[in-house]
Amino acid sequence: MNPYLDIIIRSTAVYLFMVIALRVFGKKELSQLNTADVILILLISNSVQNAMVGSNTTLWGGLAAATVLFIINFILKKVLFKYKKLNDFMFQKPQILIHNGNLDFNILSELSITSDELKEAMREHGVEHFSDVKLAMLEVDGNISIISGEKNLRQTHYKRKRAHKNLNRIN
Template sequence: MLFPYSDIIIRSIAVYFFMTIALRVFGKKELSQLNTADIILILLISNSVQNAMVGPDTSLIGGLVAALVLFIINFIIKKLIRRYKTLSKLLVDKPEILIHDGRLDFKTLSRLDISDEELKEAMREHGIEFFKNVKLAMLEIDGTISIISQDKENLKQTHYKRKHNRKNLQKF
């Protein structure tokens, strides 16, 4: 080995990219509001990948090197995402239109597994009773639902944190 901790560096980079891809595939939006099962999953994943990163080196220095590598690679990835739009498209979700001018996008709602109750809850939090009164509802990249009302006098915008219940999508 060129450097005594090069094995930890390579392992940490591999784990970082694996976790990035896994979150992209399984839905980063799932992290917008954590429930008990999500927290348990994160704790178990962190414990399982810790061994993959440091290998047999369980020393303090080994753990700090792994953590430092994760911070550095995260910093570099964020810089690259800002600079290169194609990389950004691969790694960062884009906002999704759920309602536009009172019309629901059923394909998007179904694909994102957003129930009518979640949408109605977000509308109620904004003081909107009917879908027809929604100018624009967006699922933001952080998992919140933003709503802009049709009412020009009381134009407001609010964010609604999704609660990820696993119930089947109900009919609208």
């Protein structure tokens, strides 16, 4: 087999695996990387390098693998734009956390968002009480968007921190 065709097939397989793995394990958690996340990314990249290029450690082999990754990423974005059902599967929808001061406890529990985390997002944007929030949403990129109930509605964003094992319960 042609060594560059081998790199193309291997790189494609690794790319598709990583896209599926991020979908399964939740890319929302990657919106704000902590030390453990950075280490995980570095270890994953190191572990899949040989799977992509095999024994070919030449400059051309590395460039071929990188080119394939860029091309696949470009094609995937075009396909996701064209096919809504596939896009909906790959990317989660924004979730409403608070609407007109009413918390959606089911969604908060499902997303493992603690009351402390939600209160921190509100304080970050000068909102003191849940009743002052017209709309709070967890965006697809992991941000919590808050629109206050003030007359001069302003939208602000809070970068969600990674959830911890010992979660506080929503009050």
